[in-house]
Amino acid sequence: MELFAQSWSALRTAVGELSDEDFGRPSGCAGWLVRDLLCHLVIDAQDVLITLVTPTEAEPNRDSITYWRVSDTRPTGDDPLDALIVRLAAAYQDPALLTFHLDDVGAAAGRAAALADPAQRVATQDYALTTADYLGAYVLEWTLHHLDLIANLPHVTPPPTETLTRAREMLEQIAGTPFPASISDTEALRIGTGRRTPTPAESTELAALAARLPFVLG
Structure with a gap:
């Protein structure tokens, strides 16, 4: 629950560092500009709000x-x-409108998460899970998209160390094996999810795991 809040707050703060020109730059999501990524985050925030008020027995x-x-x-x-x-x-035209919408809905999602009962069961995508697990899943989502946001914007603040570490742990659990310790959390996440291809040296370090990459998450 705390890492959800930390990762979401950090991502929204990073969005606040963008210039108008940054919205038209490529993001780390293939085929998406930064503005497209931010629009996706608006929908993600809406999904969080919807799920938190969809209890299940x-x-x-x-x-x-x-x-x-x-x-x-x-x-x-x-x-x-x-x-x-x-x-x-593209319909937003003025970057300030998109930023305002994300800040408005994003802040509401953050407040709802802070008020939620961690043990409450919620339903989403035909799944049932506790609120704590649902919000915990989003630590990976927010951290990956934070990396997508800054992929071509080196002046924007990166994700916190704690959320990078947790996101890597989650990816390793999904993969069923650890990534080499010599590969940083940031690069393990980017390589592991196909955001970039490993260098020949990294492929050697990854060994058999290299043949299983990428892990495309959805």
Whole structure:
């Protein structure tokens, strides 16, 4: 719960550091500009709000790790929702409007998470899980997208060390094996999720794990 708040606050703070020109730069999500990524974050924040007010009596069948579905197919941009996000982002025109919307909905999602009962069971995507596990899953989401945000913006503050460490732990649990200690948390996350390809030296260090990459999360 605390890492959810920390990762979300850090990401929103980083958005506040953007210049208008930054919105038109490529993000770390293939095919998306920074403005497209921010529009996706608005929808993510809405999903958090919706899920937190969707209680269920069902027994949990997912946790913060098994919440993630793993594919080896990289996004192509042809998904209808992905295409919609690009159109929505372009419709904002003034970056300040997009920033305002994200700040407004994002702050509400943060408040709702802080007020939530960690033991409450919630339903989303036909899953049942505790609020703590649901919010815990988003530590990986927020941290990856924070890295996407700064991929081509070195002047923007990176994710906190604590959330990078936890996101890496989560990815390693999803993978079922650790990444080499010689690879930093940031690069393990980028390489592991296909945001960049490993160098020949990194591939050697990754050994058999290299053949299983990337882990495309959804």
